Amino acid sequence: MHPGLRVVLVVGTRPEANKLAPVALALRAQPGTEAMIWCTGQHARWAPDMLGHFGLAPDLDIATPAGNGELGLLAAALMTRLWAALAASRPHVVVVQGDTASAFAAALAAFYARIPVVHVEAGLRSGDCRSPFPEEAHRRAIAGFATLHCAPTPAARDALLAEAIPARDILLSGNTVIDALRLIRRIAPAGGSLPLAAGRTRPLILVTCHRRENWGAPFLSVCHAARRLAGRGDCDVVFVLHPNPALAEAARAILAGGPRLHLVPPQDYPGFVALLARAALVLTDSGGVQEEAAALGVPLLVLREATERQEGLRSGVARLVGTQEAAILAAAASLLDDPAARAAMAVPSTVYGDGHAGKRIAAAIRARWQPTPAVPDLGQMIPSASLEAGIPA
Numbered sequence: 001m002h003p004g005l006r007v008v009l010v011v012g013t014r015p016e017a018n019k020l021a022p023v024a025l026a027l028r029a030q031p032g033t034e035a036m037i038w039c040t041g042q043h044a045r046w047a048p049d050m051l052g053h054f055g056l057a058p059d060l061d062i063a064t065p066a067g068n069g070e071l072g073l074l075a076a077a078l079m080t081r082l083w084a085a086l087a088a089s090r091p092h093v094v095v096v097q098g099d100t101a102s103a104f105a106a107a108l109a110a111f112y113a114r115i116p117v118v119h120v121e122a123g124l125r126s127g128d129c130r131s132p133f134p135e136e137a138h139r140r141a142i143a144g145f146a147t148l149h150c151a152p153t154p155a156a157r158d159a160l161l162a163e164a165i166p167a168r169d170i171l172l173s174g175n176t177v178i179d180a181l182r183l184i185r186r187i188a189p190a191g192g193s194l195p196l197a198a199g200r201t202r203p204l205i206l207v208t209c210h211r212r213e214n215w216g217a218p219f220l221s222v223c224h225a226a227r228r229l230a231g232r233g234d235c236d237v238v239f240v241l242h243p244n245p246a247l248a249e250a251a252r253a254i255l256a257g258g259p260r261l262h263l264v265p266p267q268d269y270p271g272f273v274a275l276l277a278r279a280a281l282v283l284t285d286s287g288g289v290q291e292e293a294a295a296l297g298v299p300l301l302v303l304r305e306a307t308e309r310q311e312g313l314r315s316g317v318a319r320l321v322g323t324q325e326a327a328i329l330a331a332a333a334s335l336l337d338d339p340a341a342r343a344a345m346a347v348p349s350t351v352y353g354d355g356h357a358g359k360r361i362a363a364a365i366r367a368r369w370q371p372t373p374a375v376p377d378l379g380q381m382i383p384s385a386s387l388e389a390g391i392p393a
């Protein structure tokens, strides 16, 4: 058994993989710290693939079947399996990221097991538990279970303080996705397998859309807007499909075969980042892509009715446009027709982080949890204070 601090990082989806990779690497660089990565199977292929780009691989594959999108069944299955894995492994600390069912189930299972929970990307709030659904409810719930809350921005820290979370339990870390972005540009500068030949001169518009609150009519409206944008004739539209097969099918029905319209499968991370860095404009409902576009200075139209990432809007790199076809077209046209307006938005920003979040989080975990003997059996009823005895006030 490893003699030092044993930390489990739980990874369910593709974005959890790249956002936790910098934390895992920083933890492993610290002497006396074992950082184990557990993949839950929520994105069975995409999460391990993403880890691979950082030279990482799952130490445990929990292999929960993702099912057909039924959240109740997924969360219940994740809980059962994560509980059993925690009972067998009994790490000193469990790290979860963001707002997925995997993060929620892992935080709850660890909390029941009286194992301290570290929440990476804590404090994002839309103020509405129905949007984004179910993520807002997941992250609020995780805040109730976590011992250390790693806030990516001052606004996220303030949201946690407003929920009466003590300041001593909040680390203003920056968002780890900025670390991941910088790392991947160093590791794979050529960007993997680009779907478009180099040398094109028309501006490239990158589109991604997948969030659950946009399923149905909003998603179709985004697809129609993408088709009409390509129809302008003065730009190339690259629509990157999400791993969700139902969305891919709906997108193909509207977009396949359109001129200057490139419907491409989900890209590996180096390939996606290279596309994003080349884009004149990005249209997305993704959380991570909003953060990455701001860091790269790629003008961004947010395909949501509301976003918890106000920093990008305030910094001027992003505009909130919703999912109405006419609104998307008008906003995109106002930038395509006005290079000066586009240039004014194309300013790289550090509002989401400076690329050192992973190291800050690893150092805070190390400082807070000195190596302790293995935690007691999960079945025992013990006061939680005794488990956290080594934690300085």
Ligand SMILES: CC(=O)N[C@@H]1[C@@H](OP(=O)(O)OP(=O)(O)OC[C@H]2O[C@@H](n3ccc(=O)[nH]c3=O)[C@H](O)[C@@H]2O)O[C@H](CO)[C@@H](O)[C@@H]1O
Pocket (backbone or CB within 6 Å): 013, 014, 015, 016, 018, 019, 097, 098, 099, 100, 103, 121, 132, 135, 177, 208, 210, 240, 241, 265, 266, 267, 268, 269, 270, 272, 273, 285, 286, 287, 288, 289, 292
């Ligand atoms: C409500 C909400 O906003 N929740 C977010 C949600 O994640 P998301 O909306 O950011 O998810 P996606 O858009 O799927 O992934 C994004 C990453 O994937 C890369 N990418 C993309 C396309 C591709 O073809 N190849 C790639 O490599 C891309 O560069 C980026 O880094 O859950 C996360 C986990 O808890 C949260 O942190 C996060 O708040």
